[in-house]
Amino acid sequence: MYSALRAAMVVVLLLLAGGGAGARTVLDLDAARQPVALADWGDYWVDTTGSATLQQVLRLGADAQRPTLARGIYPLKPGQVLWIRFSVPAAPDAERWYLKLPNAGLDRVTLYTRQERGWSQQSAGDRVAVADWPLPHLYPILPLAVSAADASYYALRIEASNSFSTPLQFVSESHLSAEQQRISLLHGIYFGLLAMVVIFGWVSALVMRDIAYFWFGLFALLVMATVASWVGVAGLHLWPNDPVWNDAAEYVLPVLSLAPLVVFVALTVSLRARSAWAFGLFCALAVSALAAAAAAGVLGSPRRLEVSLAAIGTLSLASVAGMAWSWYHGDRFARWLLLAFSPMVAALPFPVARSMEWLPLGFLTQHGMQLALAVTLPALFFLLILRSQERRDYRRRLTQLDQVDPLTGLVNDDVFAHRLRTLIERSARFDHQSAVVLVDFTNMHRLREEFGRKAVLEVLLRLGGRLTSLVRDVDTVARLGDARFGILIEGPVPTDRGAALGSKVLARLIMPFSRMPQGLAVRPKVAVALVPAHGETPDEVIERLDGLLKGAPPDNRKTIFVVDSMPAALPSSEPMT
Numbered sequence: 001m002y003s004a005l006r007a008a009m010v011v012v013l014l015l016l017a018g019g020g021a022g023a024r025t026v027l028d029l030d031a032a033r034q035p036v037a038l039a040d041w042g043d044y045w046v047d048t049t050g051s052a053t054l055q056q057v058l059r060l061g062a063d064a065q066r067p068t069l070a071r072g073i074y075p076l077k078p079g080q081v082l083w084i085r086f087s088v089p090a091a092p093d094a095e096r097w098y099l100k101l102p103n104a105g106l107d108r109v110t111l112y113t114r115q116e117r118g119w120s121q122q123s124a125g126d127r128v129a130v131a132d133w134p135l136p137h138l139y140p141i142l143p144l145a146v147s148a149a150d151a152s153y154y155a156l157r158i159e160a161s162n163s164f165s166t167p168l169q170f171v172s173e174s175h176l177s178a179e180q181q182r183i184s185l186l187h188g189i190y191f192g193l194l195a196m197v198v199i200f201g202w203v204s205a206l207v208m209r210d211i212a213y214f215w216f217g218l219f220a221l222l223v224m225a226t227v228a229s230w231v232g233v234a235g236l237h238l239w240p241n242d243p244v245w246n247d248a249a250e251y252v253l254p255v256l257s258l259a260p261l262v263v264f265v266a267l268t269v270s271l272r273a274r275s276a277w278a279f280g281l282f283c284a285l286a287v288s289a290l291a292a293a294a295a296a297g298v299l300g301s302p303r304r305l306e307v308s309l310a311a312i313g314t315l316s317l318a319s320v321a322g323m324a325w326s327w328y329h330g331d332r333f334a335r336w337l338l339l340a341f342s343p344m345v346a347a348l349p350f351p352v353a354r355s356m357e358w359l360p361l362g363f364l365t366q367h368g369m370q371l372a373l374a375v376t377l378p379a380l381f382f383l384l385i386l387r388s389q390e391r392r393d394y395r396r397r398l399t400q401l402d403q404v405d406p407l408t409g410l411v412n413d414d415v416f417a418h419r420l421r422t423l424i425e426r427s428a429r430f431d432h433q434s435a436v437v438l439v440d441f442t443n444m445h446r447l448r449e450e451f452g453r454k455a456v457l458e459v460l461l462r463l464g465g466r467l468t469s470l471v472r473d474v475d476t477v478a479r480l481g482d483a484r485f486g487i488l489i490e491g492p493v494p495t496d497r498g499a500a501l502g503s504k505v506l507a508r509l510i511m512p513f514s515r516m517p518q519g520l521a522v523r524p525k526v527a528v529a530l531v532p533a534h535g536e537t538p539d540e541v542i543e544r545l546d547g548l549l550k551g552a553p554p555d556n557r558k559t560i561f562v563v564d565s566m567p568a569a570l571p572s573s574e575p576m577t
Helices: 002-016 054-058 173-208 211-231 233-238 243-268 276-298 303-328 334-347 349-355 363-399 413-430 444-451 453-470 498-509 538-551
Strands: 043-047 081-088 097-100 108-115 118-124 141-144 152-159 169-172 434-441 476-479 484-489 524-531 560-563 573-576
Touching: 054 081, 054 152, 097 173, 108 141, 118 141, 169 173, 173 211, 173 363, 211 233, 211 243, 211 363, 233 243, 243 276, 243 303, 243 363, 276 303, 303 334, 303 349, 334 349, 334 363, 349 363, 413 434, 413 476, 413 484, 413 524, 413 538, 434 498, 434 538, 444 453, 453 476, 453 484, 453 498, 498 524, 498 560, 524 538, 538 560
Parallel strands: 524 560
Antiparallel strands: 043 081, 081 152, 097 141, 097 169, 108 118, 108 152, 434 484, 434 524, 476 484, 560 573
């Protein structure tokens, strides 16, 4: 009986709704399947003048209206207004229902509700202070007067900057509360991540003394404000009583954030060092971004949208071009910056296409850029840390250029001699023996002729790394010549361990090299001395070790030599295989 009465009521509503008696999707506020979409249940009409009143809309005939779109774009030109009429069949009123328009960028939405004494109205949107909304929220949510006995009739007036594609959805109070808690959790995580990036960026600017971190932090801060404006968090929490700025912020902040971005790119890829005019051009682009942001704030729709899109497109292309140009001219970090910005570049077309009325409101058009920023900003901060580390190493090498070998990064012969002197003095003071090792590679000249200079330089670099990995932090590895290395090993070293030390060094050096030409093998000779037993001055120790290495016959297959502990006029040797 109840189902028959409900079906009869639906037929009556179809006849009274003004949209004809064609087959429509019946609006059924079912709490089990939320949100409930309006689909084609309502009727829409576009007011081309923007001045029609509610009474004029109510007097429209059926031929002037069309069924609402389940999905799609309502084309609206500047100054036009979209009217949607719909009715809600009798539904259980155990809890309140709301009309939800999940788009924080709507200019103004006014819902008219028919009552016994006329029509009531309630408004929300950017041009209304959020504090004055019927339900202050991230986007317009308007309460419905649902009756369990009778149908309810509504008229919705929508003002949008250019087009309207926001789905009209109906949600219950319990569903809205649960959804709000989920959104608050996600926003807390998201904006917490962005805030952490901003704070770390500015703290790093002070610690690292690098101005690039400051501009990165400013860019991240403006990006955070931009996203907050897009999703409605800023309008709800930051400026709930300023509808003018709330309406302009979504156009001004994206352009304003590009000013520190272009400066950040110019500093990170060292444009000033490569080209003064290119750096000056980027500074001029930053100033133009400020001017475009000011224009977007002053102009009205649709001019502010045109200025915003033009500035975003131009400055984004300029930033990408600057990074590509620096990469082409040898900046090794420019390609990684391009990779970090690639999510933003990939996501940018979706909101632009929505603004140009090419795509309706959807997940990618609404949230794609937010997800891209959540990946890009931490990646940029990580790259800045790597860049700072490399520059610190570079400055350290410059300050120690007279103390290190430029190829291997090991200390040179002057530092080796100084440390050998202190090693001898320390060993004598503590009454123990320390070890001094010299390594000569006898076939470097032949390898250079056979495999080329580049391969030999890479071999020398790897040999230095092998020797460094072999010793402790307190020990010293130095490059003493084109094919000679020296090692200082802090004691105490047992007097009978000289040959064992030589064998350990030799075994590490003759291991094959990966990713090197076939047949490339080094032939080292190792000489070991204990100090101060085998010499009380650096010159004496080096002379005895050098005599061992040079005194061996060319066809001698012995590769390890230990200085005899007994003093002698000429250095003797104890050959070890």
